[in-house]
Amino acid sequence: xxxxxxxxxxxxxxxxxxxxxxxxxxxxxxxxxxxxxxxxxxxxxxxxxxxxxxxxxxxxxxxxxxxxxxxxxxxxxxxxxxxxxxxxxxxxxxxxxxxxxxxxxxxxxxxxxxxxxxxxxxxxxxxxxxxxxxxxxxxxxxxxxxxxxxxxxxxxxxxxxxxxxxxxxxxxxxxxxxxxxxxxxxxxxxxxxxxxxxxxxxxxxxxxxxxxxxxxxxxxxxxxxxxxxxxxxxxxxxxxxxxxxxxxxxxxxxxxxxxxxxxxxxxxxxxxxxxxxxxxxxxxxxxxxxxxxxxxxxxxxxxxxxxxxxxxxxxxxxxxxxxxxxxxxxxxxxxxxxxxxxxxxxxxxxxxxxxxxxxxxxxxxxxxxxxxxxxxxxxxxxxxxxxxxxxxxxxxxxxxxxxxxxxxxxxxxxxxxxxxxxxxxxxxxxxxxxxxxxxxxxxxxxxxxxxxxxxxxxxxxxxxxxxxxxxxxxxxxxxxxxxxxxxxxxxxxxxxxxxxxxxxxxxxxxxxxxxxxxxxxxxxxxxxxxxxxxxxxxxxxxxxxxxxxxxxxxxxxxxxxxxxxxxxxxxxxxxxxxxxxxxxxxxxxxxxxxxxxxxxxxxxxxxxxxxxxxxxxxxxxxxxxxxxxxxxxxxxxxxxxxxxxxxxxxxxxxxxxxxxxxxxxxxxxxxxxxxxxxxxxxxxxxxxxxxxxxxxxxxxxxxxxxxxxxxxxxxxxxxxxxxxxxxxxxxxxxxxxxxxxxxxxxxxxxxxxxxxxxxxxxxxxxxxxxxxxxxxxxxxxxxxxxxxxxxxxxxxxxxxxxxxxx
Numbered sequence: 039x040x041x042x043x044x045x046x047x048x049x050x051x052x053x054x055x056x057x058x059x060x061x062x063x064x065x066x067x068x069x070x071x072x073x074x075x076x077x078x079x080x081x082x083x084x085x086x087x088x089x090x091x092x093x094x095x096x097x098x099x100x101x102x103x104x105x106x107x108x109x110x111x112x113x114x115x116x117x118x119x120x121x122x123x124x125x126x127x128x129x130x131x132x133x134x135x136x137x138x139x140x141x142x143x144x145x146x147x148x149x150x151x152x153x154x155x156x157x158x159x160x161x162x163x164x165x166x167x168x169x170x171x172x173x174x175x176x177x178x179x180x181x182x183x184x185x186x187x188x189x190x191x192x193x194x195x196x197x198x199x200x201x202x203x204x205x206x207x208x209x210x211x212x213x214x215x216x217x218x219x220x221x222x223x224x225x226x227x228x229x230x231x232x233x234x235x236x237x238x239x240x241x242x243x244x245x246x247x248x249x250x251x252x253x254x255x256x257x258x259x260x261x262x263x264x265x266x267x268x269x270x271x272x273x274x275x276x277x278x279x280x281x282x283x284x285x286x287x288x289x290x291x292x293x294x295x296x297x298x299x300x301x302x303x304x305x306x307x308x309x310x311x312x313x314x315x316x317x318x319x320x321x322x323x324x325x326x327x328x329x330x331x332x333x334x335x336x337x338x339x340x341x342x343x344x345x346x347x348x349x350x351x352x353x354x355x356x357x358x359x360x361x362x363x364x365x366x367x368x369x370x371x372x373x374x375x376x377x378x379x380x381x382x383x384x385x386x387x388x389x390x391x392x393x394x395x396x397x398x399x400x401x402x403x404x405x406x407x408x409x410x411x412x413x414x415x416x417x418x419x420x421x422x423x424x425x426x427x428x429x430x431x432x433x434x435x436x437x438x439x440x441x442x443x444x445x446x447x448x449x450x451x452x453x454x455x456x457x458x459x460x461x462x463x464x465x466x467x468x469x470x471x472x473x474x475x476x477x478x479x480x481x482x483x484x485x486x487x488x489x490x491x492x493x494x495x496x497x498x499x500x501x502x503x504x505x506x507x508x509x510x511x512x513x514x515x516x517x518x519x520x521x522x523x524x525x526x527x528x529x530x531x532x533x534x535x536x537x538x539x540x541x542x543x544x545x546x547x548x549x550x551x552x553x554x555x556x557x558x559x560x561x562x563x564x565x566x567x568x569x570x571x572x573x574x575x576x577x578x579x580x581x582x583x584x585x586x587x588x589x590x591x592x593x594x595x596x597x598x599x600x601x602x603x604x605x606x607x608x609x610x611x612x613x614x615x616x617x618x619x620x621x622x623x624x625x626x627x628x629x630x631x632x633x634x635x636x637x638x639x640x641x642x643x644x645x646x647x648x649x650x651x652x653x654x655x656x657x658x659x660x661x662x663x664x665x666x667x668x669x670x671x672x673x674x675x676x677x678x679x680x681x682x683x684x685x686x687x688x689x690x691x692x693x694x695x696x697x698x699x700x701x702x703x704x705x706x707x708x709x710x711x712x713x714x715x716x717x718x719x720x721x722x723x724x725x726x727x728x729x730x731x732x733x734x735x736x737x738x739x740x741x742x743x744x745x746x747x748x749x750x751x752x753x754x755x756x757x758x759x760x761x762x763x764x765x766x767x768x769x770x771x772x773x774x775x776x777x778x779x780x781x782x783x784x785x786x787x788x789x790x791x792x793x794x795x796x797x798x799x800x801x802x803x804x805x806x807x808x809x810x811x812x813x814x815x816x817x818x819x820x821x822x823x824x825x826x827x828x829x830x831x832x833x834x835x836x837x838x839x840x841x842x843x844x
Contacts (some may be wrong), residue, residue, distance in 0.1 A: 060739045061346075062393055064732045068346035069397025070730060074408050075339035075721075076429070077420050082332045085228045085316035088429035091167040091262060094131070096269065096309035098259040099321065106295040111312075113321040114255040117239075118247050120158065123261065126279065129272060132262040135232065135239040140556065142519035143235070144206040145194045149696060151517060152190060154207060156242055156257070162222065164262045165231065171201050172220025177512055181238050184216035187224050190234040191269050207235075208519040210243035211666070227415050231314045238282075253563075261309070269309040275562065276307045294570055302808035315336045319798075328346065330795075331718060337741075338725045341481045345729055347440055348474040349736030350386070357504065358644060383438070390438050401555070412717050440677045460536075472776055475740070478733040479817055480779035480787075485726035486813040487688060487788035491806065492719035495796060498803045499712055505586035505645025505654070508549065508708050510540075510679065514670040514701040515554040522667030525693055526579060529670050532689040538675045538682045541585040544667035546577035547647060549586070550707020553700040559648070560670070564630040566618055573614050573656040574647055575630070577665035583642055585673045593624040593640030596661055602637075607641045614656030629657075649711040653800035666716060679703075734824045737773060741825045745769060745832045752832055769829040777821045781814040788813075 052058070086092055098119070100112045100466040100542050112696035115135070124133050143147055161287035162174045162185070169177070170188060175184050184205060191200045200221060206213045216237060225232050239245065239257065248254045259318070263272075280303070281288070287305040299306055310318070317329045368624075402418065409416055420426065455745060514529070516522045522673045526544040533539045547558060582588075596603045615623045615638075636658075646654045670690075687699045745752075752765055789805060796802045 045533070054333055055286075056742075057739055058389065060735045061350050061353060061389060062396070064346040064735060065393030066347045066396035067728060067732065068343045069394050069489045070400035070404070070723075071397075072339040072433075073343050073397060073401040073421070074404065074416070075335045075425065076808075077337045077416050078412070078414050079332050079339075080325055080426060081228060081414070081416065081420060082316070086230050088226060088228070089312065090162070093168070094265065094267075094311050095164060095260055095262045095312040097312065097315055099308050099310050101299050101301065101306040101308050102291070102304065103297045103299050109300060110267060111308075111320050113258050113288060113318075115257060116252050117257075118252060120248055120259050120630045122283070123279070124610045127272070127275070129264055129267045130261050130265045132164040134158040134161040134164060134260050136161075136258040136260060136408055137239055137242055137256070138258070139517060142208040142517060143190075143194065145203075146206070148194070150193060151697070154184075154209075154235045154237060154304060155230060155231075155233040157236050158239055159202070160262070161236065162220070163259065167225060168223040170221040170223060172222075172720060174220075177220035178236060178238060180217075180219070181241055182214075182216050182395050183219040183235040183238065184323050185220035185222055186218055187222055187234050189224050191221050193815075204566065207237070208243060211521055213231065213519075214241070219332050230312075242720075249725055253287065260312070263309075272309070273301075275464075276309075277301070277303060280307050287632065290565070292571060325557060328798075331714075334718070335721065338485070338721065340484070342436070342728055342732065343726060345481060345732045346735070347437060348478050348737075349732060349739070351440075352471055352474055352736060352740050353734040354386075387438050390434065394434055413713070413722060417442055427791045442563060471740070475737065475773070475776045476780045476783065478729075478736060479777050479821070480784040482726065482729040482733050483781050483784035483813050483817050484788045484791070485722055485729050486816060487784065487809055488792060488814065489719060489723040489726050490788075490809040491788075491792040491796075491803075492722060494713065494809070495799065495803050496715050496719060499650045499715070499801065502801055504651055504708070505588065505643055506549070508705045510674050510682075511549070511585065512672045512674060512683060512705040513548055513550075513552055513700050513704050513707060514672070514686065514690055514699075515548070516668055516670065517697055520694060523579075523663065526667050528693045529672070529689055532692060533672065533686070536685055538678065538685060540673040541581045542578075542583040542673075542676060543581040543671050544579040544669065545582060545670050545671060546666055548669050548707065549647070549671075549704045550709050551710035551713070552669070553634060553702045560665075561655075562630040563653075566628055569617075569619070571614070571617055571628075572657075573610075573617075575658060576647065576659050577662065578659045579661060579667060582659060582671075585671050586645070587673075588645055589643040590644055591641045592622065593638070595640055596659075600639075603639070604663060606634075607639045608636045608637055609642055609659040609663070610638050611642055611644050611657040613644050613654070614658060615641050617656055630658075650801040651711075651799050685814075730820060734820055737821060738824050738828065741769070741773060742828050745828055749832070749835075752835070765832070766826055766829045773825050774818060774821060775800055777817055778814075781817060785810050785814075 057131075061134065066640065089095065098115055100114075102110050102112075104110050117135075120133050120135050134157050139153075139155065140151060143154065144150075155179065159175075159178045160179060162169060172185065173452060178404050184207070186194070186200060194200070194205070195203065200218045204215050204217050205218065205707065208214075222236070242256075244254075248256075263269075284305055291304045296304060298304060301308075317327055317332075319328050347408075405416060405418075406413060412483070421430075491745075511546035516525045524543065526542075530542050533542055546560070548554075548556075551557070560575045561572055562569060565571070565573040580598055583590055583595050592615075593609075594606070600607065610618075610623060618626070620626055623638045624641065626638050628706045629635050642659075644654055645657075647657060647705060648654075671795060672686050674686070683701070683703075687702055690699055691702065748769075753769075755765060788810070795806060796805070
């Protein structure tokens with residue numbers, strides 16, 4: 039019996055091979071797309087869930103408000119907060135600081151750049167990074183102890199046992215010895231905490247100076263609560279803790295008129311679950327991965343799958359007349375309705391199974407390209423996990439039930455007597471088919487609008503004036519084992535007589551996302567005329583304004599002629615000058631550090647130091663030798679940029695011949711700021727293309743069947759004098775009405791979705807009205823071309839052939 043069913047299934051699929059091909063292509067593309075997007079989403083959602091006690095680990099965040107009442111969170115903590123919480127809160131099982139930084143490591147004659155993070159002794163017992171060698175409790179107790187990952191152990195020591203060996207680590211601009219006291223398993227890719235080595239947070243350069251300061255912070259703090267303890271139980275005591283140690287700051291905020299936060303206080307200490315850290319875009323200045331992005335990927339996959347299923351349902355129902363005769367004959371020979379349902383549903387399972395295999399093959403073949411385009415790290419191992427396999431199996435079963443269940447029930451409900459008498463009549467397309475077609479094109483229109491709006495916003499961000507000239511400027515990162523100021527001076531000396539070099543300077547903050555992949559931000563808060571002021575605090579060097587073509591508005595620029603410029607002078611942006619409240623701040627003094635005064639010697643035009651996702655903050659530029667120069671910026675002549683880059687590369691290779699040159703043009707760095715948005719736009723445009731293609735394939739097949747069922751009607755109309763144009767219009771109008779309804783349905787949804795997405799940008803476009811019209815015209819045009827191809831052929835057919843049987 040089973041073999042007979044398989045024979046019938048293959049014969050039926052071959053007989054209707056056009057429709058079979060449409061369904062097979064649609065489902066396989068949908069399955070392949072869904073698998074890639076689903077794997078990406080599940081990988082993102084799996085971040086930090088591998089820790090055994092991850093549900094009890096939290097990151098400390100400050101919660102306050104800005105002057106205009108908007109909530110503001112910060113994860114930057116002062117040094118004394120971790121030990122004080124450990125002492126005063128017995129509910130805390132473990133607590134650790136986390137300083138995210140890199141350093142250069144030296145072993146014998148080899149020097150390597152590694153992610154050397156700073157943490158505390160509780161780190162290894164709080165998190166589930168397996169200890170391969172060493173003792174979890176004592177490995178990080180000493181100031182000169184270092185715990186390294188398996189990868190670093192292999193890179194540095196090869197097959198030697200690293201335990202007890204002494205490494206040199208470049209910290210605070212000097213080499214310091216550290217003894218290897220432990221080897222820990224590598225951090226998995228889905229860990230927010232990535233590291234090559236761990237040393238004590240007390241080894242940080244500013245620890246001794248700031249270990250007792252409550253108004254100075256530069257690191258994160260993670261706490262592990264005892265079993266049964268929740269953040270809600272601790273919140274009241276945490277607020278009392280804030281009132282005790284941050285009373286002065288909260289009093290100043292109250293006097294300055296800051297609104298209270300959502301908990302009813304000036305400042306609160308809240309606990310953020312570890313599993314939320316990866317998705318935090320607030321405290322990371324937009325660098326985190328938004329959950330909306332992940333859910334959007336899932337939604338796009340489901341949209342495409344829904345379109346393929348709609349095609350299947352519509353085609354199966356449209357073929358019901360031809361299947362009705364088969365059902366009638368089988369029922370008259372004794373077949374039960376359940377048997378017929380199983381046979382027809384079995385055809386769905388067979389077709390869907392083949393489509394799933396093709397989809398898996400397509401996903402596997404496209405995996406390298408997908409990973410490259412969307413910066414993913416997917417592999418076949420991601421698919422071969424129990425959770426993914428279970429979800430795939432259940433999803434496949436659900437799809438076959440949805441796509442094949444209703445059509446099977448619809449076909450098997452026909453009466454055998456009515457079929458054999460020829461009395462079966464299928465009513466004109468009803469609400470179900472129309473609704474499904476509207477849904478298809480609504481999804482397609484939604485994706486088209488989203489794609490167009492995203493492209494417009496990305497173009498706007500790339501073309502928006504930044505207040506500086508990003509063209510023809512090369513940025514060169516300085517490795518941490520070099521003295522930044524010395525490296526800068528050497529570059530100046532080597533480039534001094536080059537005709538294609540305009541200006542050279544240095545800075546602690548890169549413009550854009552450089553090839554070194556690092557970013558930093560240093561902010562200072564201080565009181566000025568009884569007002570709290572905060573600003574970005576940036577180390578620069580002479581010719582900074584000249585190199586980036588930033589306009590000087592008042593006063594003077596930094597100059598070698600003034601010795602005080604490197605000790606007690608600063609330049610401020612116009613927005614900072616405005617916040618100070620002085621009509622002319624040049625000559626005035628500010629005190630951002632205790633006991634240190636800085637004179638304002640110049641005011642420059644505002645510029646965007648960071649991504650345009652966030653509003654430009656006030657900036658103070660200083661040349662203090664105690665602050666590192668991390669990047670060399672070189673402005674070159676525009677005549678021959680390739681030759682200029684080679685000149686800079688050659689000069690840098692003289693300065694630091696040990697490492698590969700990773701210089702890049704600043705305008706390319708700025709474009710890399712928006713890689714995440716570009717990836718999302720690429721996903722939407724690809725999804726829109728697939729959605730339109732599948733929708734048109736389905737529309738073509740449904741129109742084909744509909745026209746076949748109206749062949750005699752078309753013949754009669756031609757005999758009565760109807761023109762080809764009127765017949766094409768008649769056949770196309772029914773479907774174009776559905777497309778127009780889809781446009782009306784999709785437009786408000788697209789407007790809402792894109793308005794929410796644009797709200798994340800400080801600088802954004804106004805919602806362009808023309809994208810809705812353009813997407814509607816595209817949908818109508820594509821649908822009309824799809825339908826008219828077959829409609830014209832039917833209208834040109836000789837009516838004698840269609841009416842011969844009458």
